[in-house]
Amino acid sequence: MRIDILLVRHPADRVSPVIPAMIEHLEEHGATVRRLYPDEGALAAPTPETTDLLILKAKTPAALEVARSAHEAGVRCFNPYPVTELCRDKVATTMALQEHGVPVPExxxxxxxxxxxxxxxxxxxxxxxxxxxxxxxxxxxxxxxxxxxxxxxxxxxxxxxFMTPDGPDRKIYRIGDEVFCVERVWPPTSYEDKLGRLVELPPAVEAVARACGDALGIDVYGVDVIEHQGEPYVVDLSSFPGFKGVPDAGRRLGAHVLSQRG
Structure with missing residues (x-):
């Protein structure tokens, strides 16, 4: 399986182990992985002849342009380009969720x-x-x-x-059928703060989080849900977040990528 991943190069002091762990899992299971950095110079868009699956991690204008060209050429995307482009616009994302009955603030x-x-x-x-x-x-x-x-x-x-949350910030992540809830302090002051702690996900909040993916047609994403006066509301969504705090996130993502074999 030939997999291309669109990335941005992070500073050396930025801890981000999920993507390296995902790539390691993919390569251990026989995939050939190319790391592509669209912001570092002209880059030929993947085609069906060169690439079996494209993973759109970077969402810079240059990365989205490469992803658009690949999408139009017929390359399969792990996280679909049209949805990723939509999710870069917070207003369009909120409207799409609202149209599908997902609760969002005014x-x-x-x-x-x-x-x-x-x-x-x-x-x-x-x-x-x-x-x-x-x-x-x-x-x-x-x-x-x-x-x-x-x-x-x-x-x-x-x-x-602004709706005052009933409790701490919650980041909810979905990878396929699995859903995880990470509770964090805000604003975070350390990497440990960003990892937060895994907590049990209330059924009503899980239903809202899953409804986001159903509305957009994706099953890998992150969503911020607050509870205000006992009711859940979606306040943000990312089509490919960092999955900080999700146990063994890189392996889980890699396994889900491999499940997309054509």
Whole structure:
């Protein structure tokens, strides 16, 4: 099995063992794995003649362009390009989930932050870039002064009603039929904080987390679900997260990749 993985090269001090462990599992089971770095120079897109399966880990513009070309050429993708592209847009993702009955907070999209001032009368907001990632640019806004202090340039922003969580942050990860719930402190101050601790997943929260994959047609993803006054709400989704805190995540991902053999 010939597998290509689109990656970005991380700094040496960034701990990220999941992908190396996944690649090790794939190679131990006979797969030929090519590591491709689209952001480091021109890269010919994989084709069905060169590649049996493409894994889209990097989601930079250059990686998405390579993935788009591969998708149009007919290369099978472990995590489908159209869904990955959709998930880069937080507004489009939220709308898709909402259309399938997944509970999400009240949501707005604006070009001008001033358009959100009247919404503050209903309570605090969380404001975030439409195409942000890793929590960058996410701000809780409680007053008009807080709002006016923000600067996202000319980019559109997304705002959601801030709903005070009933408990700690939960990251829920799905790999095939398996679902894991990792509880974390926020903001994390160490790698151990990012790993969090594995906790039992309440049935209602698991149902919502699985519904996200059903809505988008994927079974590998991460989702942030908060419980507010006993009700679960989806506040973020990633089509290929880091799976930190999931036991033996690299092997589990590798096994799931191998299950896609044509």
């Amino acid at each position: 949501t707005w999209t604006v070009q001008d932050l001033a358009d959100l001032e009247r919404e503050l009368a209903g309570g605090p907001l969380i404001v975030k870039p439409v195409r942000g990632s890793q929590g960058q640019g996410v701000e809780v806004v409680r007053t008009v002064e807080d709002l006016r202090a923000l600067d996202y340039g000319q980019d559109a922003v997304m705002a959601q009603r």
